[in-house]
Each structure stands twice: as C-alpha cells, then as structure tokens.
Amino acid sequence: KRYSPHTVRSYRNDLDQFTNFLSDNEMLSNVNDITSHQIRAWIVYLIDNGISPVTVHRKISCLRRFYNYLRKEGIVKTDPLEKIVLPKQKKKLPVFVEEEALDRLFDSVNFGNDFSGLRNRTIIEMLYMTGIRRAELTEIRYEDVSLFDATVRVTGKRNKQRIIPLSQLFVTRLREYIGARNKIVSDTAGSWFFITDKGNKLYDKYVYNIVKAYLSMVTTIEKKSPHVLRHTFATHMLNRGADLNAIKEFLGHANLSATQIYTHNTFEKLKRIHKKAHPRA
Known part of the structure; x- marks a missing residue:
C-alpha cells in the first residue's frame, strides 16, 4: 500500500x-x-x-x-x-489560522538571521505556501527544490509525486536559507533539504515544535500543528477564489471529497458576513 x-x-x-x-x-x-x-x-x-x-x-x-x-x-x-457498525461521527471543520495572524508572524516576528532562524521561517513558509504535509516536508531532498523553475517536487502518500509552484518572493527566501544550509552540509547531492543545527535530517517532532512555538506568538487557536498550516493554505486559497480541483492537486488528495471539507469553512465565513451585514439577518 x-x-x-x-x-x-x-x-x-x-x-x-x-x-x-x-x-x-x-x-x-x-x-x-x-x-x-x-x-x-x-x-x-x-x-x-x-x-x-x-x-x-x-x-x-x-x-x-x-x-x-x-x-x-x-x-x-x-x-x-x-x-461491527460504528455510529456516524460529526465532521469537525478544519482549524486554520487567520490571514491577519500570519501577516503578523511573517512581518513582525523576529526569526533571527542565523541558520536556525532562517530555517524555522523557511519551514513555516514552505508549509503555508504549499500546503504539504509534515512528512512530505521532512522527505524533501536538495534536488527536489528548483530555484530556476520556482518549484518543489513533493513525494506524498503511496509515493505519488507532485510539482508545486513557488512564488518569486519565497524563492528569494529559499536562496538565503540554502546559503546558510550549505555552510553546514557541504555534500548537497541526495541530501535532505531541511536539516537540524547539526546537519541531520529533520524529524516529525522537531518540525511540530518549531511550528507550535511560532504560531503561539500570533494565535490562540488550540491546535498549532504543521497540519493546521495545511488547512490554512487550503482555506485561504479557497476564500480568495481558487478552484477546488486545483486545491485538490496542490494537496495531493486522491479524491475531491477529501478537499470539499474546506468549502464548509468558506460557507461559515459567508454566513458570518451575511449575519453581520444584512439588515434583517
């Protein structure tokens, strides 16, 4: 499987x-x-x-x-x-971070200019910019990232690969990180893209701790995991008019039904706007 x-x-x-x-x-x-x-x-x-x-x-x-x-x-x-028949469970809406909170994180929080700071910011931006899973992030290798094409190749579930575009602004950030990274790891061929301070491959808990620490600075939501940034990516894209099928491809979902859960977040937002703005709501 x-x-x-x-x-x-x-x-x-x-x-x-x-x-x-x-x-x-x-x-x-x-x-x-x-x-x-x-x-x-x-x-x-x-x-x-x-x-x-x-x-x-x-x-x-x-x-x-x-x-x-x-x-x-x-x-x-x-x-x-x-x-064995289990009762149907009520689906919870995906938790996500508001755009304003992430703006504060990227524009106001000082990550630092040393290797750790550059890496931590790049990790959070990569998760938010691409919507990839934590396990997919830790499996990215050096050759998977193309600054020339502004893309990252991601290996998802069942070893299915997909190519995700990157913004030029984020490519600039990646160049800074790569410069600091290559001072720690000289052999780039086949090596992991994201590494620890000692040059080793990142592990799941390491990434979780980074994301939780920085999200705690800008949001009070209960869950502050890497997967929340995946939810945030999909919700923000949908709110700004992205096609649901395109989001499905970005996320690497096998079926559209898995992506449709994010439409509920958008609908909830519409209901709040209607209630606030309509004179008889």
Whole structure:
C-alpha cells in the first residue's frame, strides 16, 4: 500500500493496543477465533477511557484493513468486523489560522538571521505556501527544490509525486536559507533539504515544535500543528477564489471529497458576513 512511516506506526500501535486488551482480559486467542463480541468490548473500553470517536473509528479502520489482508492471504475465512457498525461521527471543520495572524508572524516576528532562524521561517513558509504535509516536508531532498523553475517536487502518500509552484518572493527566501544550509552540509547531492543545527535530517517532532512555538506568538487557536498550516493554505486559497480541483492537486488528495471539507469553512465565513451585514439577518 506504500503507506507513510507515520501511518504504519499508528496502525502498529492500534494492533498492539487491541492484542494487549485481549491479553489483559484473558481473551487472547488465534486470529481465527476473535469474535465481533470481543471487538465491541474493546470499543466500549476505548470510549469508557475517554478515547475520542474519531480515534475509535481510526482504530477500527485499522482492524478492518488487517482482516482484509488476512482474508486475502487465506489466513482467516471469516471477518469478525462484518457485524461491527460504528455510529456516524460529526465532521469537525478544519482549524486554520487567520490571514491577519500570519501577516503578523511573517512581518513582525523576529526569526533571527542565523541558520536556525532562517530555517524555522523557511519551514513555516514552505508549509503555508504549499500546503504539504509534515512528512512530505521532512522527505524533501536538495534536488527536489528548483530555484530556476520556482518549484518543489513533493513525494506524498503511496509515493505519488507532485510539482508545486513557488512564488518569486519565497524563492528569494529559499536562496538565503540554502546559503546558510550549505555552510553546514557541504555534500548537497541526495541530501535532505531541511536539516537540524547539526546537519541531520529533520524529524516529525522537531518540525511540530518549531511550528507550535511560532504560531503561539500570533494565535490562540488550540491546535498549532504543521497540519493546521495545511488547512490554512487550503482555506485561504479557497476564500480568495481558487478552484477546488486545483486545491485538490496542490494537496495531493486522491479524491475531491477529501478537499470539499474546506468549502464548509468558506460557507461559515459567508454566513458570518451575511449575519453581520444584512439588515434583517
């Protein structure tokens, strides 16, 4: 399936948690003997322990994929999840940062002119300018960025690649970062584009900490993760008239339905404008 390392880790943790639950409750048995009753008991256990409905859905989705694989390989003949029906979950609107807040971040916050400051600003701008995922950012290699063409080549889920254009203003920023970066890493061929202060590849938590620290300076939204900048990219593009299909391509979504969630943010904004401006609203 060519899932990302993050997805693989999440699925492995979900399966480990399920087997641990069975073991702790003396229900551990062969995969052929697991019943829908045991799976329902796990769902109840998760909910009783404060696990959110979204996370429960994901864990059961992991189990479904696992049993689909077992059936495909002929390891099991029946699927205990066929009788499992989860209640529909209410979709939450994507959280995003207001344009004014990001203007303050890029125009007023002092990132510093040393390598760390240049890199941190470039990371945040890259996430916001392109809408790429955190895992896609850390996988960018030096040769993926073309200053001449003003593009970045991104490898997304299932190893699908896409080319995203960059603004000339951001290309200027990239030149500054590259100049500082190449003083730390002399061998550029095949090396990672974004690196730590010691010249190593960035890891997920490193990027998360950078984004959270700087977003905390300009916004009070609860979530301040790299993925929020992805939501912000899509919402701002849509609010300014970008075509939904174009945004789908930028984000690397396989289906338009995944992109359509951002239209709800735009509609909510329209409702607020209508309520504020219309004399009988």
